[in-house]
Amino acid sequence: MSVSASEKTYQAYDPVLHDTETLEVNLGPQHPSTHGVFRMNVKLEGERILSLKPVMGYLHRNHEQIAENMSYLGSMPYTDRLDYFNSMSNNFAYALAVEKLAKIEIPERGEYIRVIMAELTRLVNHVAAIGFLLNDLGAFFTPVLYAFREREKILDVFEETAGSRMMCNYFRFGGVKRDLPEGTLDRIKKIVQEFPPFLDEFEALLTKNEILCMRCQNVGVLPYELALNASITGPMARASGVNYDIRKVDGYSIYKRFKFQIPLGKVGDVYDRYMIRILEMRQSLKILEQAVKEIPAGPVLNPKYVAQAKAPRNFKPPKGEAYGRVEAPKGELGFYLVSDGSAQPWRYHVRAPSFINLTVLEDLCLGHKVADAVIILGSIDIVLGEVDH
């Protein structure tokens, strides 16, 4: 890995040297590099970016209002559609918020299954995010297919537990929908064993790859202060050195029992964001290893709430409000709920991580070339279902 080579590729923008006509270009909304229906209104001088305004809302469906007109449990399957790569962690955050509101306890085995599912989701997300980042770099679909091969094994686990590969709808208030089927735990153990060799192979291909280093190092640098000030969360903030992981800070669910570390970046460029995701996957595997070993027997759903899962309109949390948040693979995913004592939430708000992480997109892209804007967007790792609510 040669750092000096990559430093040459980036020069600070100097308007005197590049005195050409400015050009306004719309990147998107229909473009493979925008990861969905997302538009970037870019002003260019030559190939360098002078300003960049993101335009979103193409997938807006007023998720919040729809949820406000539904029973609490009714919007559980709808949270799957926010960040459709990680339906399990969306379920997790929503269940956590409602459980805070109604003060519901979760049985031990239910907690373990939740953590296992959330960490498997993190693996799915990070491996796919890296694959697509490489796609944006021009390594067309080879890394993505390696990533998807591994992702598919985890999706098989989701399918046999929840009944669906992506739209899992697996969590219930007070636990999870059903217990793990026979043999699934062994399958998860096998995945945990086989994943590190895959990661080694993946890294052997990518981490020291000269093209990857040159394209990613010192590109889209997010300084520590800005990351903090702009409410950036998740791997993106940690790549900039912000030591904030809600699993450690809040210790929600049973995360306090597991031993794992929080990887932090130094520079905060695209390369660090790539590297942090790889390191986080290794830490997730550590959590999975412990969880699979320690998981106790017992009920998975609080017996008081088994009937509620069948008659959702009878579930009426007391008046009040609650904010539940989890460390989703993309950052802090929070649900803010206000209850008026009826069967529907009075207010339901989603704090979507990839929406807020987009705040700094312009700052990251200024002075870079158009091709860099594409990989910077890829390294933020957005999902438009979540951005547009």
Added chain:
Amino acid sequence: MNPQDVKAKLEAQFPAIEIKIVNQGLAIKPEDLRRVAEFLKESDEFKMNYLSCITAVDYLDSLESVYNLYSVDKRIGPIFLKVRVPRSNPKIPSLFDLYRGAEYQEREAYDMMGIVYEGHPDLRRIFMWEGFEGHPLRKDYIPEDEDVLEWQDVEWLERHGVKVPEEYKEFARQLKESGKEARAERPKAAAE
């Protein structure tokens, strides 16, 4: 964090301030928001340097903006700040220059709930398109009824050779003459 302690400390700092505790949150007046946020962010005791979430709630008689503050350095939080403004004049000072993270979230709250954040440099709609009327998350907002055939729909259908039943046609004509738009009824929820 215990809201009682935070309230006591804020009252010691700003003697004339009015603070009420509502469901774990501190309800303050809009004119106090900026100095309270600045104090919480800068003081060594709190160091609330991470504004996690801004949202707005419609309480029928008033609109409320809710701020969730955390501290990354001290790992404490949350402190919920709540600012209520009347529906007729919903203006709240913006926290944009204190927290960049407010940029998109204030735009979202403006778009969805119609709260005007004064001092925001670029307060435009973010999800709805330019020229959209109304604020969809307010409780009195009534969405357009997509199931009703309007006159232009009838015309379009007939142009494409579809026979429209006479009763639908009559309804669309009446709707056009009355100058109203077809609006769906929203299920009514109980007030707070």
